[in-house]
Structure formats: structure tokens, C-alpha cells
Amino acid sequence: GQQLNQSPQSMFIQEGEDVSMNCTSSSIFNTWLWYKQDPGEGPVLLIALYKAGELTSNGRLTAQFGITRKDSFLNISASIPSDVGIYFCAGPIEGAQKLVFGQGTRLTINP
Amino acid sequence: NAGVTQTPKFQVLKTGQSMTLQCAQDMNHNSMYWYRQDPGMGLRLIYYSASEGTTDKGEVPNGYNVSRLNKREFSLRLESAAPSQTSVYFCASSVLGNYGYTFGSGTRLTVV
Numbered sequence: 691g692q693q694l695n696q697s698p699q700s701m702f703i704q705e706g707e708d709v710s711m712n713c714t715s716s717s718i719f720n721t722w723l724w725y726k727q728d729p730g731e732g733p734v735l736l737i738a739l740y741k742a743g744e745l746t747s748n749g750r751l752t753a754q755f756g757i758t759r760k761d762s763f764l765n766i767s768a769s770i771p772s773d774v775g776i777y778f779c780a781g782p783i784e785g786a787q788k789l790v791f792g793q794g795t796r797l798t799i800n801p
Numbered sequence: 802n803a804g805v806t807q808t809p810k811f812q813v814l815k816t817g818q819s820m821t822l823q824c825a826q827d828m829n830h831n832s833m834y835w836y837r838q839d840p841g842m843g844l845r846l847i848y849y850s851a852s853e854g855t856t857d858k859g860e861v862p863n864g865y866n867v868s869r870l871n872k873r874e875f876s877l878r879l880e881s882a883a884p885s886q887t888s889v890y891f892c893a894s895s896v897l898g899n900y901g902y903t904f905g906s907g908t909r910l911t912v913v
Binding site: 694696699721723725730731732733734735738778780782786787788789790791792793794 | 844851
């Protein structure tokens with residue numbers, strides 16, 4: 691089945707640093723989504739990408755839809771304490787109303 | 802506007818016991834989903850309901866059943882709980898054809 695692999699699995703950074711993470715698949719996806727999960731809560735949608743090569747920003751977050759349609763990237767600039775959490779990439783299973791999620795990247799920020 | 806409401810928030814079961822996890826959404830969404838989250842495994846789809854009156858298996862359906870009671874409610878039942886079902890369970894909903902899911906805050910289930 692379609693699977694998504696995220697890296698790194700965890701990151702430990704200092705406040706103010708920039709963050710980069712990625713998501714790859716052996717299958718083509720026509721949509722890429724990035725969700726964030728705060729501790730003790732459900733995931734919340736951050737950014738949705740619909741076109742190969744697309745670059746979309748949401749405040750300090752920037753995500754890119756890879757041109758091969760098999761990967762996506764998320765960058766966070768000038769990290770702040772509230773960026774702590776788990777970041778998931780996701781993509782829709784072709785022909786079905788359902789998403790497959792990556793394993794997540796856990797971000798920890800040292801003040 | 803409550804969004805997606807899950808009950809209970811925490812539950813401890815003994816092996817072999819049964820229980821139903823409840824989920825309700827007030828956004829008039831067509832589609833609803835149940836995922837489980839385990840460390841290092843991400844979110845795995847158990848069952849989903851693309852629209853009222855339909856349900857389909859996801860990636861890990863064994864040991865679970867679901868009921869789409871009406872457009873608002875989608876319940877998940879464990880008939881005979883096993884320790885392997887210890888997990889955090891999330892319900893989500895979306896507009897049909899849209900992948901921007903709204904998630905509930907989860908049910909943390911421990912089976913001993």
C-alpha cells in the first residue's frame with residue numbers, strides 16, 4: 691500500500707533556529723498535507739499542497755510539493771516554544787476518501 | 802461550535818471487556834474517520850465512513866467494528882479488548898472530497 695516516510699523522526703533545536711523536515715513516498719501523490727499535533731490534542735491542518743512544484747506559506751511555515759510528486763518538505767523559520775509538537779505529512783489514497791499519514795517528526799525546542 | 806467531540810477521554814479496560822468509543826461532529830461533514838496513534842507508528846486508519854450509510858475498512862480494522870449512527874455520529878466498538886489495542890484513538894471528520902480533516906482531542910485507552 692501507499693506509505694509515507696518522514697525524516698527526521700525527532701529534532702532537538704534551540705529557540706530561534708530554522709527547522710526543515712521532509713516526507714517521501716514510493717508512490718505518486720496528487721495532494722500533500724501537513725498537520726501539527728500539540729501535546730494532548732488531535733492534529734490540526736497547517737498547509738495543503740495541490741500542484742507539483744507548489745510552494746505555500748502560512749506565517750513562519752513554508753511547505754513545498756516536490757516536482758516528482760513523491761515528496762514534500764516543511765520548513766519552519768525562527769522557531770518559538772509553541773512550535774513544539776509532532777508534525778505529520780499526509781496524502782490521499784487514490785480513489786478513496788481517506789488519508790495515509792507519515793510516522794511524524796517530533797520537534798522539541800530548548801529555550 | 803464544538804467541532805469533533807470524543808468520549809470518553811480516558812479509559813482502562815481489562816482484557817476481554819468490550820466498550821464503545823463515541824464521536825460526534827457538529828460541522829455538517831459527510832465523512833468521518835477513526836484512527837489510532839501508537840509511538841513511532843503515526844496515525845493508522847481503522848475504519849472510515851465516506852458518507853452517511855457507508856462504512857469501509859482502513860489499514861488496521863481487525864478487532865474493531867463501527868456504526869455510522871447518523872450524519873453526526875460515528876462510533877467505534879471493541880468487542881473483546883486486547884492489550885495490543887492500547888492506544889490513543891482519534892476521530893476526525895471532513896467534507897466529502899476535502900482532505901482537511903478536523904480531529905477530536907482523542908481517547909486514551911489502556912487494556913490491561
